Amino acid sequence: MWELHGEAIEERVAFRAQVRDLVWRETKRRMSFLGFSEQEGPATPNAMAPASAAAKAVHLAYLEVASEVGVAARELATDAATRSGRAGATYADLGEASGITRQAARKRWPEAVGTHWALYLLTGKKHHPRGMVVRVLRSSSKAIETGRTAVDEGALTEDGAVGAVVINAAREVVWACYFNDGTYAPEEITLPEDLQNVPAPGEDGHADWQQRWERHISSML
Secondary structure, rough: OOOOOOOHHHHHHHHHHHHHHHHHHHHHHHHHHHHHOOOOOOOOOEEEEOHHHHHHHHHHHHHHHHHHHHHHHHHHHHHHHHHHOOOOOHHHHHHHHHOOHHHHHHHHHOOOOOOEEEEEEEEEEOOOOEEEEEEEEHHHHHHHHHHHHHHHHHHHOOOEEEEEEEEEOOOOOEEEEEEEOOOOEEEOOOOOOOOOOOOOOOOOOHHHHHHHHHHHHOOOO
């Protein structure tokens, strides 16, 4: 957790004041529906009769903007956590930077640290297909989307992708597909049990796994 000295506290107080000013400026910009211009409206959120209908509308508009700021801030924090993880940060580092515990950081950003998915593509329709790892991604959904798109677009070229496999950090297959000539679209498949675990590049068995995967997909084309 943060250990703030006096100067740091003052800086954070000033920063929060800047955020409040930003939210208020955006609220004033949106208040045209009340008949106010940005210059004619109230100077502060509390400069209106508390029980008036106009005050209610202003405060709700302020709440709307503040909520949008919160969503944007969470998205920015998630992006920053992911980039930090790629740069080697641990969950303890993320927790310290964000003022929460290591466990809370792991729960908030489960894919930020130590988790990655490798995408293998099997390319080449005219010649013998050849499989290789092409990308390592931090999001399983992004890896699957990238693989599906590559196989879908592979039909347009002679040496395009005809198969794709996504594996997790434990070297286990989590998704696979091939290009089905019957439907003219990528089709998700379940690989045989002996292809479900993928040795790391350079390890014994990795080249053998690639060859068996290539033969399996080739038999379906």
